Amino acid sequence: xxxxxxxxxxxxxxxxxLPKPLIVVHGQTLIERHLQALSVxxxxxxxxxxxxxxxxIKKHLGDGSRYRVRIRYSEEPEGALDTGGGILKALPLxxxxxxxxxxxxxxxxxxxxxxKTALAHADFAHLVMVPNPSHHREGDFVLDAQGRLHADGRPxxxxxxxxxHRPEFFSECSPGRFSxxxxxxxxxxxxxxxxxxxxxxxxxIGTPESLRALNALSSDS
Numbered sequence: 001x002x003x004x005x006x007x008x009x010x011x012x013x014x015x016x017x018l019p020k021p022l023i024v025v026h027g028q029t030l031i032e033r034h035l036q037a038l039s040v041x042x043x044x045x046x047x048x049x050x051x052x053x054x055x056x057i058k059k060h061l062g063d064g065s066r067y068r069v070r071i072r073y074s075e076e077p078e079g080a081l082d083t084g085g086g087i088l089k090a091l092p093l094x095x096x097x098x099x100x101x102x103x104x105x106x107x108x109x110x111x112x113x114x115x116k117t118a119l120a121h122a123d124f125a126h127l128v129m130v131p132n133p134s135h136h137r138e139g140d141f142v143l144d145a146q147g148r149l150h151a152d153g154r155p156x157x158x159x160x161x162x163x164x165h166r167p168e169f170f171s172e173c174s175p176g177r178f179s180x181x182x183x184x185x186x187x188x189x190x191x192x193x194x195x196x197x198x199x200x201x202x203x204x205i206g207t208p209e210s211l212r213a214l215n216a217l218s219s220d221s
Contacts, residue, residue: 001090002034003161004104005051005080019053021104022060023205030205031057031104035067041112043100044069047093051080084178088170096167103161108202115164124169124192125184129157130202141188141195149195151185160202 004021015023021031031048038046046069050057054075064071074090081089087101098119100112110128118126127149132139139156141149169187187193 001047001049001087001094001099001101002031002104003049003083003086003101004031004057005049005076005086006105007052007080015052017053019057020205021057025107025205029060030107031061032067033107034102034104035061035064035069037112038102039068042116043112046071047074047090048072049074049076049081049086049090051076079177081177082179084173084180084183085176087165087180088173088175091167091170094167098164098166101163101165105205106161106202107205108160108162109200110160110162110198110202112162115162118194118196119164119166120194122192123166123194124187125163125165126194126196127163127184128160129195129197130160131199132156132158133204135204141184143195143197147194147196148191149188149193151188157197160198161204
């Protein structure tokens, strides 16, 4: 599942007329980069949640055939449903087994194929973590030496916007808008979330400054 429903408030006015996933970095839209990476990694059934300027995303990507994937869209109501609510609404399209969730607004070369075997049988989720970026120095969760994630403690790392989940993770969630954070924390305290650190190329395209910096870096390289 690619999360693509948000408006991208911090990137306005650019995102007033352009969906955040269709922002171009180094000659390619963010979401097309994800689709190509997913296809190469062997993920061919893709669900994309949409709300803000949804028609532009759907028109641009179509059914996904030119990326060698099959795309189905999960349309969200006015205001969108946040990460948790969006995934819960899309569950009927995601099937009965574990599924990968990727945020549309990141730029990375993380090897997605590795995640196919990352989720242990007893775990609800496996999250990719990265070193804390300058805009999020406090981080999100603690990753221990055994690859377990913890809601409490220090030092913290930042969630990369990439993770495997089981549908059972959402069994007690109610439809509507909600964040994943308290549910991740609950599962971590129950010892059912693993993680890994990725220190390769990863950028959160959250502000005009970060977008300009990434495009400048791409041009320089």
